[in-house]
Amino acid sequence: MPGDHDERMTTATTATIAPPSWRDALDCVIETLLRVALTSAGATGAHILLVRHGSLAPCAKAHLEHDVIxxxxxxxxxxxxxxxxxxxVAEAGRPVSLHTERAIERLCSATGCRVRRPWSAFGIPLLRDARLLAVLVLEHDRLxxxxxSSRRALLEQLAPQMAAALANASPARAPADTAPCRNPGEASRITAIGELVASIIHEMSQPLSAIDASSGAAMRWLRRDEPNxxxxxxxxxxxxxxxxxxxxIIERLRTLNRQARIPFQAFDIHDAxxxxxxxxxxxxxxxxxxxRFAGMHDVRSVMGNRxxxxxxxxxxxxxxxxxxxGVTDRxxxxxxxxxPRDDAPVISIADSGPGVALDLKETMFRPFVTTKPQGMGMGLCICKRIVEAHGxxxxxxxxxxxGARFSFELGLSRDAG
Known part of the structure; x- marks a missing residue:
């Protein structure tokens, strides 16, 4: 067992770690972790089990039903x-992947459990300073x-951030295990950690998915009878x-961890x-x-992070x-x-869709607000934070x-030449 956690792991199946009525910082973080893990991994179910007094205690689970429940x-x-x-996972102290019949048969033989078919799972330990805090288990109803591998690698990279969020929100930090977090600043900070985890997944999922698709296409072209x-x-x-x-993206995260200022340089926003x-x-x-482009025929230099x-x-x-x-009639x-507006151009992206519902206009830039069945609701939140970081x-x-039009301008922008 990793670190200073030397007790043999047992199973606690009756303790209630976080009842639904307890809406404190731990609840927020656990819900965030389950939501982003489920959607980013494309799983059909997710479970978090916390370590309490040397035991694995079931805490919460999530499944996808139009939205993440x-x-x-x-x-x-x-x-x-x-x-x-x-x-x-707890005994090995490392991720465990069950995505082949042979791996599932070994699990059943070693543990005596019965697995419905088809089924697969991926479990990952959440460690903080080499100490096991929790185990995250994702499952899928296909094999x-x-x-x-790209999805598993992403979750493994995010595991330290997830563990940090859990450690900061742990009720063990409060005077009593059932005491809610009454410090608004602390709760906001913990919630921000959860949002950070979600934004990391949001950012990394896109290039990793593109790598999956493009590498698969390359293999298909090479495996043809006449390779192209x-x-x-x-x-x-x-x-x-x-x-x-x-x-x-990873380098930006390292910069953030070092609390270093993200460098701003002059760049052509039209080229971007x-x-x-x-x-x-x-x-x-x-x-x-x-x-279709408009007003972008020239070079427009601004200051910022390209x-x-x-x-x-x-x-x-x-x-x-x-x-x-869903547009089919136009x-x-x-x-x-x-x-152009003063020193900063206004960049607008407009579509020919149905437009933005009135009840979403006030909330759509907040984290986890989405109308997409499998969306995480982090895209516009990330946009807002980046733009505001540029003033x-x-x-x-x-x-x-x-249609709807989204526009932004950079307050720190200036004509660089």
Whole structure:
């Protein structure tokens, strides 16, 4: 067992760790972790079991039903496969993946549990300073390719942040195990940690999914009876581009952990827009959408972090495509415009979708607000935080006869030449 946790792991199946009425910081963090883990892994179920007095105690579970439904629970069958996976992870102190018949048969033989078919699972320990705090178990009702390596790697990279969030929100930090967190500043800080975890998953999922798709395409081109090297090279170049983007995201996280200021430099925001469109081009084409530019024929230098601003544009383009997903009676058009205003241009991305519902306008930039069945509701929240970090503002408005327009300007921008 890792670290200073030397007690043999046992199973607690009757203790209630966090009842539904206890809405404190721990609840918020657990709900956030289950939500983002479930959606990012593409799982059908997720479970968190906390370590309490040397035992694994079931805390909460989640499943996908139009939206992510989180339930606090009092028991798990000690002979269930979920508990078997959790015990295996706890004893090994490392992730355990069950995505082959052979692996499942070994689990059943070693633990005596019975597994319904088809079924697969991925369990991961949440460790803080080499001490086991909890076990996260994800399950899927299929076996083949349920948890691809890229998804597992993402969750493994996020495990330390998840453990940190749990450690900071643990009720053991309070005077009594059932005492709610009454410090608004502490609760806000803990909730922000949960939001950070969600935003990391949101950012990393996109390049990793693109790497999966492009590498798969390259393999298909190479495995043809007559391999198409040209198409394979195009796909591999896309893999390389996405890998560079993922590395940039990781470097930004390292910068954040060092509490260093993100460097601002002069860059051409119009070129950043065109690059974002190029990155999104496969999805734009598959959606049958057209992109039209206005006011972007020249160079427009601004001060800021190019990678972050390009990320904002990519998220807004993705949202525009989502908004037009059900449009069949008119053209799917994304209009991207740049309007000079003082020293900072206003960049707008408009779609021809149904527009934004009035009841969402006040909340849509908050974390976890989404109308997408499997969305995490972090995209617009990330955009708002990036733009505000640049001293700017972001807003939305419906346009006639249909569609919505998202616009932002950078308050720290200035003409650099």
């Amino acid at each position: 989180v339930e606090y629970q009092t028991a798990i069958d000690p002979d269930s496969p979920v508990m078997a996976v959790a015990r295996t 083949d390719k349920a948890f691809p 090297l040209r198409e394979a090279i195009v796909s591999l170049e896309s893999v390389q581009s996405c890998a560079v983007r993922a590395k940039a 827009v065109r690059k974002a469109v190029h990155t999104a081009r496969p999805r734009i084409d598959s959606a049958g959408a057209n992109v 990678a972050q601003i390009q990320q904002v544009i990519e998220i807004l383009i993705a949202n525009a495509l989502d908004a037009m997903d 053209a799917r058009i994304i209009r991207i415009s740049s309007l 700017g503002t972001i807003w939305t408005e419906n346009i006639s006869p249909w």
